[in-house]
Amino acid sequence: MRKIVWLLAGGMVVCLSHWGVAGSEVGVHLAGPTAAKSECQGCHAWRNPERTRRALAAPHDRLRMQHGQGDLWCLDCHRAEQPGELKTRSGRPLPYDAAWQLCADCHPVQITSWRSGIHGKRMESWRGARKLLHCPACHEAHDPAWRPPPMHPLPVQSLRSHP
Amino acid sequence: MSQTPETLLDPSRRRWLQGAGVAVTTVSAAPLMALADPEGAVADTLETLLQTHYRRMSRTEIQEVLHRIERRAEREHGVRIRCQDPPPVTGVRFGFAVNLSKCKGLRHCVTACRQENNVSMQGSGNVRVLAMPPGVRTLESGEVEYDAHTPMPPGSWFLPVQCQQCADPACVRACPVEATWREPDGIVVIDYDWCIGCRYCAAACPYWARRFNWQKPHLSAAHITPETSYLGNRPRPVGVMEKCTWCIQRTRQGRMPACQEACPSGARIFGDLLDPGGELRHILEHKTIFRLKEELHTDPQTWYFTDV
Amino acid sequence: MSDTRPVRSVILRFALRIWVVVLSFAVVQGGWAWHEQWRLGLVVTGMSDQLSWGLYIGQFVFLVGVAASAVVLVIPAYWLGIHACRSAVVIGEALSVTAVSMALMFVWVDLGQPLRVWHALPWLGTPNFPASIMAWDLLVLTAYLGVNVGLLIGHGRGHRKSAPLSRHRLFWFVVATLLGLSIHTVTAFLLAGLPARPMWNTGLLAPRFIASALVSGCAWLLVTGWILAKVGTWRMPEAAGRLLTGVMTGALVIYLFMGISEWFVLFYHPTAHGHGAGMLYLGWEGKSGLTLWMIGSVGVQGMAAMVLVVRPWRRRPGVVLGMAMLLFVALFVEKGVGLIVPGLQPTPLGEWVAYRPTVVELRIAAAIWAGGLLLFTGLLRLLCHPVPREPECGSASTDGRCAPPRGPE
Structure with a gap:
């Protein structure tokens, strides 16, 4: 779990430095990780996944699937034919950097709110086209609960302005 | 005025x-x-x-x-x-909204603000985050001295408070020498070189948003933010007031305030109230909002809301 | 009696010199303390962001009240035609000049940037008229100081020549009276106009201020009269003394009544209004070290009121003098200390920070008081000429004017 968080944090740092540009249809610029997990691609680039819904065993057990509380599994969101792509519930293929459209299937309220700039976070500037963080920047898709970073202590001096 | x-x-x-x-x-x-x-x-x-x-x-x-x-x-x-000395952005009126469902009291805003605004190491800082007991919204009940280990009853919540940039500010009315005023873009500023340091504004502010330089600010060369502005984060003289300016040195150049940028949970929303497609208008039109001490008629330009 | 006079006068001269030397020393040491405050900033005081006003502003408010009360002698002396009071007016004038100067000094030492006071001047600076009550306050205080200095100069001359009161001077007395009322009213508005501070945010503040000012001002004048009588340089006309006692008693009773009204509102159904007051009088959660002082102060006021309303007791100079001294101290505590600090506590965000004046603060305050007493002493010495015995200056004297004074000894 910690590992995932770290991975996520690392990913955020990398991706914050060069913005992904997609989603022009929502009038926003996206930021955040937009690529598939390389771990899966290692095998599934050449090997077709098995399509029966099941509990994942080795070698998949390193992935802790927390999303959907057991009701979801890989091929609900990933395309079996093309592991480098996602798909909506209706089956429409989606590139990774349009993941929000998939999220919208189950979380329409959050997505509406995100598109209006309320959920998530607007980056860089308050004016011009919105530059928003991509959903996976904060919610790792397989373990989506947001985990707060450590709390900053109250600056010592701030209680009284002087000793 | x-x-x-x-x-x-x-x-x-x-x-x-x-x-x-x-x-x-x-x-x-x-x-x-x-x-x-x-x-x-x-x-x-x-x-x-x-x-x-x-x-x-x-x-x-x-x-x-x-x-x-x-x-x-x-x-x-x-x-x-x-x-x-960036001039006010024309045709823009700044506003702020805070999503209380998102704030986890992590104080990243507090530290980022001190850093960005060159607040003295002895200064109180402009942002306060209050830990509120469940079911209560009286500001006086807030606790500022919490930390990660403080036991908090279930239902406790966090309330970040800083200058609310009132449209009819009590502090501006109070100042005997017009050293503080509201700019056309809605930010209440201080001329640090004109303030006489009487602290009447500090007494007048219902949000405790004004700070005094009780001594010459202690700034470390290593941690200073070198990009400054006259009405914003330049090093202040001793004996004058200072306050949150929504990072006027940044926001007038299109950037976000440091507290918004630092907030890890995205609880802070800053923008232009005059932009019909902007975040703030969306919040005002779709969310149930409240403002702090609205009954005092200072018309604060900071709104609080929740996800539900 | 006449054979002891030379000895007495030598002793008095010596005592006066000691008094002046001690006060001068107090001023000088305070100057040193102020230098420290100037060098390091107001960090040397006990104030903080949470409690941004303290001893200085408390003293300012109290002294404005004392200054305002000088009018109590002007009104009867010139409006009600109690001419006996006229010779006592000079003390009132001297007191106003002194108290206003001290009050202005207390504001000045409270400034973070004392050299920038010129920013408040009209024309050169940018006084925030008409919005800022602080700007108003500075204006009326300066005006009151000016008018009283002028009257004092005129009074000195007029008294010497025992000239009848001209219409011109009467006009300025009226102005002084109105300004006297307004300085304290405006100072009360300064605090009462802040909805951020519920304890002050009450319409009763200004009338309470005026009432308490009348009490402490009359008390000061009575004590001064007694001291001057002891020293033998000047005797307060009996009518003036009676009048001061009467006003002191009446104002005290009214003050207590208004206090009771305030306490009722504060404590019957406590709201945010009650926070500071609760701390002040009841010591909520052990938050105040002032509780005993405040209860003591209220106790003294109640006791003094009960004593003074009894006419035979009010006629006894010893009783009146004792009550005057007690009341002065009690109101000094209540207004000079107990008003500002609890009004600022807790902060609007609920933080409680203890306030204790530092040594530097106390030294500066002592210096201002010493400076004020020096000024008062000097003014009295310049302006107070011995008045012959009582009968010639009785309340209902036939010609309605005091006999011409003798020259200074």
Whole structure:
């Protein structure tokens, strides 16, 4: 779990430095990780996944699937034919950097709110086209609960302005 | 209030007097100064003392003042800064909204604000996050001294408070010398070189948003933010008030305030109230909002809301 | 008696010199303390962001009240025609000049940037008229100081020549009276106009201020009169003394009544209004070290009121003097200390920070008081000329004017 968080944090740092540009249809610029997990691609680039819904065993057990509380599994969101792509519930293929459209299937309220700039976070500037963080920047898709970073202590001096 | 730019700029006699004051001082003292004050420290101090109100200064005068501020920062704090004076963004009125469902009381805003705004190491800082007991919304019940280990009853929540940038600010009304006013883009600012330090504004503010420089600010050269502005985060003199300016040095150049940028949970929303497609308008139109101490009729420009 | 006079006068001269030397020393040491405050900033005081006003502003408010009360002698002396009071007016004037100067000094030492006071001047600076009550306050205080200094000068001359009161001077007395009322009213508005501070945010503040000012001002004048009588340089006309006692008693009773009204509102159904007051009088959660002082102060006021309303007791100079002294101290505590600090506590965000004046603060305050007493002493010495015995200056004297004074000894 910690590992995932770290991975996520690392990913955020990398991706914050060069913005992904997609989603022009929502009038926003996206930021955040937009690529598939390389771990899966290692095998599934050449090997077709098995399509029966099941509990994942080795070698998949390193992935802790927390999303959907057991009701979801890989091929609900990933395309079996093309592991480098996602798909909506209706089956429409989606590139990774349009993941929000998939999220919208189950979380329409959050997505509406995100598109209006309320959920998530607007980056860089308050004016011009919105530059928003991509959903996976904060919610790792397989373990989506947001985990707060450590709390900053109250600056010592701030209680009284002087000793 | 009553200070339209015209009334402040107008009386030429007033300016003449002040110009004369400066001239006389400078001329009479010039030869002495060159000897006794090679670095120009005394001259700078005197000129600051005789400096006029920010809104009475011409652009060239302001340029001079900005250079003086840079020189003083280097001399007094050993830091090289760049001080600018970005004008108000036209056609924009800033506003702020805080999503209380998102705030987890992590205080990243608190530290980012201190860093960005060159708050003295001895200063209180402009942002307070209150841990609120469940079911209560009286500000006085908030606890500022919580940490990660503080046991909090279930249902506790966090309430970040800073200057609410009121549209009819009690502090501006209070100031005896017009050293604080509301800019056209909605930010309440202080002319640190005009404030006399009476602290009446601090007593008048219903949000406890104003801080005093009880001593010369302690700034570490390693941690200073060198991009500064006259009304914003430049190093302040001793004995004057300071406050949150929604990072005027950033926001007037299109950037986000430091607290918004630092917030890990995205609880802070900053933007233009006049932009019909903007976040703030969306919140005002679709969310149930409240403002702090609205009953005092200061018309705060900071709104609080929740996800549900 | 006449044979002891030279000895007495030598002793008095000596005592006066000691008094002046001690006060001068107090001023000088305070100057040193102020230098420290100037060098390091207001960090040397006990104030903080959470409690941004303290001893200085408390003293300011109290002294404005004392200054305002000088009018109590002007009104009867010139409006009600109690001419006996006229010779006492000079003390009132001297007191106002002194108290206003001290009050202005207390504001000045409270400034973070004392050299920038010129920013508040009209024309050169940018006084925030008409919005800022602070700007108003500075204006009326300066005006009151000016008018009283003028009257004092005029009074000195007029008294010497025992000239009848001109219409011109009467006009200025009226102005002084109105200004006297307004300085304290405006100072009360300064605090009452802040909805951020519920304890002050009450319409009763200004009338309470005026009432308490009348009490402490009369008390000061009575004590001064007694001291001057002891020293033998000047005797307060009996009518003036009676009048001062009467006003002191009446104002005290009214003050207590208004206090009771306030306490009722504060404590019957406690709201945010009650926080500071609760701390002040009840010591909520041990938050105040002032509780005993405040209860003591209220106790003294109640006791003094009960004593003074009894006419035979009010006629006894000893009783009146004792009550005057007690009341002065009690109101000094209540207004000079107990008003500002609890009004600022807790902060609007609920933080409680203890306030204790530092040594530097106390030294500066002591210096201002010493400076004020020096000024008062000097003014009295300049302006107070011995008045012959009582009968010639009785309340209902036939010609309605005091006998011409003798020259200074």
